[in-house]
Amino acid sequence: MDVMLVAEDELSMAVMRRLLSASGRGFRIYAAIVAGGVDAIRRGIPVYRNACHVLPHVVLVDLDRTACAPTLLKTWGLEVRPVSLMFRVVVRTVEAWLIADAAGLAAELLVAQVKVKVPAHPEDLEHPKRELVNLARRSRSRRLAAEIAPAPGSRANVGPKYNARLCDFVLNRWDPFRAAARAPSLAKAMHRLDGFMR
Amino acid sequence: MLISRLELKNWLNFRNVDVRLRERVFVVGPNASGKSNLLDALRFLRDIARPEGGGLQRAVKARGGITKLRCLSARRDPEVRISVELAESADAAPVWRYTLGFKSEGKGLQRVMVSKETVEDLSKGQVLLDRPDTELDGADRERLTETSLEQVNANKDFRAIAQFFSTLTYLHLVPQLLKYSEIVGAARLDGDPFGQSFLEHIANTPDRTRDSRLKKIEAALRVCVPNMRDLKFSRDGATGRPHLEAMYEHWRPDAGWQREEQFSDGTLRLLGIMWSLLDGDSLLLLEEPELSLNENIVRRIPPLIWDLQRKAKHRRQVFITTHSEAMLSDKSIDPREVLRLESTADGTRVLGVTEKELALVEAGYSVAEVVLSKVKPSGVEQLLLLL
Ligand SMILES: Nc1ncnc2c1ncn2[C@@H]1O[C@H](COP(=O)(O)OP(=O)(O)OP(=O)(O)O)[C@@H](O)[C@H]1O
Ligand SMILES: [Mg+2]
Numbered sequence: 413m414d415v416m417l418v419a420e421d422e423l424s425m426a427v428m429r430r431l432l433s434a435s436g437r438g439f440r441i442y443a444a445i446v447a448g449g450v451d452a453i454r455r456g457i458p459v460y461r462n463a464c465h466v467l468p469h470v471v472l473v474d475l476d477r478t479a480c481a482p483t484l485l486k487t488w489g490l491e492v493r494p495v496s497l498m499f500r501v502v503v504r505t506v507e508a509w510l511i512a513d514a515a516g517l518a519a520e521l522l523v524a525q526v527k528v529k530v531p532a533h534p535e536d537l538e539h540p541k542r543e544l545v546n547l548a549r550r551s552r553s554r555r556l557a558a559e560i561a562p563a564p565g566s567r568a569n570v571g572p573k574y575n576a577r578l579c580d581f582v583l584n585r586w587d588p589f590r591a592a593a594r595a596p597s598l599a600k601a602m603h604r605l606d607g608f609m610r
Numbered sequence: 611m612l613i614s615r616l617e618l619k620n621w622l623n624f625r626n627v628d629v630r631l632r633e634r635v636f637v638v639g640p641n642a643s644g645k646s647n648l649l650d651a652l653r654f655l656r657d658i659a660r661p662e663g664g665g666l667q668r669a670v671k672a673r674g675g676i677t678k679l680r681c682l683s684a685r686r687d688p689e690v691r692i693s694v695e696l697a698e699s700a701d702a703a704p705v706w707r708y709t710l711g712f713k714s715e716g717k718g719l720q721r722v723m724v725s726k727e728t729v730e731d732l733s734k735g736q737v738l739l740d741r742p743d744t745e746l747d748g749a750d751r752e753r754l755t756e757t758s759l760e761q762v763n764a765n766k767d768f769r770a771i772a773q774f775f776s777t778l779t780y781l782h783l784v785p786q787l788l789k790y791s792e793i794v795g796a797a798r799l800d801g802d803p804f805g806q807s808f809l810e811h812i813a814n815t816p817d818r819t820r821d822s823r824l825k826k827i828e829a830a831l832r833v834c835v836p837n838m839r840d841l842k843f844s845r846d847g848a849t850g851r852p853h854l855e856a857m858y859e860h861w862r863p864d865a866g867w868q869r870e871e872q873f874s875d876g877t878l879r880l881l882g883i884m885w886s887l888l889d890g891d892s893l894l895l896l897e898e899p900e901l902s903l904n905e906n907i908v909r910r911i912p913p914l915i916w917d918l919q920r921k922a923k924h925r926r927q928v929f930i931t932t933h934s935e936a937m938l939s940d941k942s943i944d945p946r947e948v949l950r951l952e953s954t955a956d957g958t959r960v961l962g963v964t965e966k967e968l969a970l971v972e973a974g975y976s977v978a979e980v981v982l983s984k985v986k987p988s989g990v991e992q993l994l995l996l997l
Contacts, residue, residue, distance in 0.1 A: 416970075442966075443983040459974035466969040 413609060414442040418460065418471040420450055424506045426579040427586075428472050434588050435605045442467055450474065454488060464497040468609050471498065472601075474505040481597070498608050503597040507540035510578065511547075512591035512598060520581045521560070522552040535595055544578075545570060611774055612927035613652070613893065614704050615695035619711075620681040622647040625957035632700040632947050634915060635929045636938065638981060639951025644958040645931040648951070649895045651692050652778060652929070655710070657800065658760050659775040665760045666712065670722045672800070676714045683957040688713045689725050695732070696774065705733045708771050710757060723754040729768045738767045774892050781805060782897035783882035785875040805882045809870070812843055812885065813852035826921055827884045828856075830914060834907045835877050854881070875902040883911075884918055891924030900934035912940040938978035945971045950981055 415432070419425040425446050432439045447453045453473050460469050478484045481501040485491055490499055502509060510517055514530035530547075537543050548560035548571075559573035592599040618627040623644040637645045650673075657669035673679050680690050691711040695704035711726035729739040739758055747753050758764035765772045783805035787794055791806055798806055812820060820843055828841040837859040844853050854870045870878060883899050900908040911930075919925045932938065938948070945963040952959045970980045 443980060445979050445983050462973035463970050463975060466966060466973055 413438065414440050414467055416442050416463065416467045416469045417444045418447055418453060418456065418469060419445075420447055420453060420472070420474060422446055422575050423578055423582070424472050424474070424502070426582040427506050427509060428470065430582050430586060431588055431602060431605060432470075435602070437605070437608075450476065457488060457490065460497055461494065464494050468496040469498065470500070470605070470608070472500050472502060472506075474502045475597075476504055496609065498604060500601040500604065501597065502601075503535040503595075504537070505540050507544045508534040508537055509588075509591055509595050509598045510582065510586060511537070511540060511544060512593075512595035513587050514594070516585055516587050516590065517544075517547070517581075520585060521548050521550075522556060523547060523550045524552075532594065535597060541569065545574075611696050611698060611705075611770070611892075612700065613694050614697040614700060614702075616651070617691070617693040618648075618651055619689065619691040620684040620687065621651050621690055621692060622679065622681060623683075623953070623958045624648070624960065625681050625683055627960045629949055629960050629962050630946075631927070631949075632944070633919065633925065633927055634912070634943075634947045635927070636943065636948045636977075637929060637931045637951065638933070638938070638948060639958070640953065641933075643951040643953050645951060646897065647958075648949075648960070649780065649897070649929055649931065652775075652893060652895065653780050653801070655692065655694070655759075655775040656778040656780075658710075658757055659772045660800075661762075661776060663800070664776070666722060666724065666757045667755060670712075675720075676712070676722050681957055683955070688716075691726065696771065703732070706730065706768065706771055707732055708759070708768070710759070721755050723751075724757055725754075727757055727759070729758075729771065731768075777890055777892040778895065779886050779890055779892070780895040780897075781882060781886050783808065783879050785873075785878040785902070788878060788882075789871045808882055808885070809852040809854065811889075812854070813845075815889075823885065823888045826888060826918070827881060830884060830917065831877070831880060833910060834880060834903075835874075838877070876904065876907065879903065880907070884914070887915065887918040887926060887928070888922045890926060892926065893929065894926045895929045897931050898933065899930060900932055900937055905936040908934050908936040909940060911937050912943055916942070935978045935982055938982055939976045941976055943977045945977055945980070948977055948981055950984065 417425065417428050419428055425444055429441065429444070432441065447456060450473060453471065460471060463469060475481055475484060481503065484501055485499070493499060511530060511534040518524070518530065531537055531543070534540060545561045549557050551557040556577070558571060560571045560577055562568045562571050588598065588602060592602055612633060613631050615630050616627065618624045624647070637648055639645055654669055654673070657672065658664055658666050670676055670679060676690065680688070689711045690713065691709065693707065693709040696706040696708070697704040707728070707730040709726060709728045710724070712722050713725050715721045715723050724741060727739060727741040728737065730737050741747055741758065742754060759772050759775070780801060780803050782803050787804050787806045788808055794806070815823070824841050824843065828838070831838060831841070839857040839859055841854065841856045844855050845851065846853060854873070855867055856873070857866045858868055859866065873881070879899070879902055883896060886894055899911055915928055919928070945967050948963060950961045952961060967980050971977060
């Protein structure tokens with residue numbers, strides 16, 4: 413079945429692609445829209461509402477600072493929506509879902525798992541991205557650290573190859589099933605994907 | 611007149627193309643998918659039809675010979691073929707169909723020979739030309755080294771087609787070549803694709819026409835370069851060289867005049883694009899007009915083109931190659947105006963709009979979202995890792 417994917421950024425889109433293939437449902441991506449920020453997604457809602465009758469839509473958005481997913485759905489007027497519009501909220505940002513596969517991420521970033529306390533409940537993290545970047549800083553590979561974390565003194569949030577590295581990890585080595593055990597919002601998203609348009 | 615349908619066989623990276631076209635044609639696709647090559651099929655027809663220095667042999671030679679021209683993924687069929695239908699407007703029935711097929715002589719001089727050339731007057735349902743014919747071409751094979759399109763005495767009945775092609779403009783204006791023309795020197799390619807003769811061209815335009823065009827351009831340009839006023843043409847008192855001048859408002863009034871050397875790259879490109887929209891009456895081919903322009907300006911290019919198409923004496927059909935999401939995010943773009951190029955193992959395919967895409971645009975998506983999100987090369991992020 414063809415589906416339309418909508419996500420905030422490249423990394424979220426990579427996560428969605430991975431989840432779609434992990435679902436084993438044979439979804440085909442008709443088009444993948446990287447909206448460029450949460451505001452763009454919110455503005456797009458009327459469009460997704462219409463367009464999901466042409467093509468099933470899967471939209472992924474970060475909860476970020478909003479209190480909880482139901483609040484977000486309510487303020488966005490999404491409590492009731494067409495069955496062909498799947499709208500999933502990540503608690504709190506997609507990096508939490510990456511951190512939730514602790515073993516996979518530790519191997520990827522070349523950090524000794526014992527040295528790092530990977531949080532048991534990554535969804536409780538207030539700044540998952542910062543956490544992930546800090547984790548990369550402890551990598552045995554200085555190059556990897558420099559690619560993912562911003563240079564000392566830089567005012568940027570991430571390093572130059574943050575997206576490239578992490579998208580590659582997500583698509584090829586991240587284990588969503590292992591991650592789902594520690595990230596309830598991910599488990600729920602996978603469950604919904606399992607039943608989507610059946 | 612405009613091209614309402616284009617068919618290609620074995621042309622560069624296209625093995626088989628058949629598409630309908632409208633007044634604006636946005637050609638999108640990844641790098642090296644063949645956007646410029648698609649435009650080149652039309653420039654090729656111009657190169658044949660051009661009154662001075664035209665002709666099939668020269669047009670093929672300029673492209674490195676038929677071995678370079680013929681699609682690498684072509685099968686046994688050695689023929690390269692281009693066919694176009696011309697109509698008065700996009701929704702009107704076509705009035706002309708011109709078809710040109712050619713292949714290598716296969717021996718001796720390895721010249722290119724016309725294997726098919728037909729002209730149909732579709733409004734009257736008449737075939738005006740059908741080559742090779744047994745009578746003339748059969749008696750003298752030499753004739754097949756030339757098209758009828760390129761010969762004034764042979765194209766009498768379809769001069770309109772020859773004229774249409776020969777006046778086509780291709781513009782890929784390079785501001786630096788214009789600014790530093792004295793240093794770069796006089797070398798020009800046929801048809802001045804890089805806009806090096808832009809100023810001479812303006813100089814050769816009758817005064818009244820020129821002034822009225824510059825006024826229209828200045829008005830349109832104001833949105834993009836708000837502090838520019840009094841765009842005008844001038845000649846250097848000493849050398850007689852043509853120039854464009856404009857007043858930049860926020861400077862001291864007596865120091866505000868600037869010449870084209872001082873215009874920004876983006877201003878010059880816009881000037882070139884707008885001038886060519888107002889000039890001429892045939893096809894206009896624009897390569898990546900978004901270059902050196904701010905995204906907010908790029909967003910305004912589609913309405914700008916629409917506007918100038920209506921202000922011009924003759925409404926030119928415009929082909930635009932682009933990579934720009936901003937340009938295609940304009941909601942007034944009809945998805946039928948977009949050609950999407952997709953590379954396959956079997957050559958590039960040119961896809962018109964699908965029913966699904968039409969429905970998605972109707973639902974509120976922009977063409978950029980529906981079409982460009984498919985064009986995006988996949989795995990670009992990962993590509994970075996190979997560096
Ligand atoms: N005879 C031929 N057969 C098949 N492919 C060809 C032939 N000649 C050139 N090509 C291919 O065409 C491609 C170049 O196409 P073109 O310059 O039109 O791309 P483009 O879409 O304009 O790209 P860009 O966006 O980078 O300008 C090259 O990859 C080249 O290999
Ligand atoms: Mg090109």
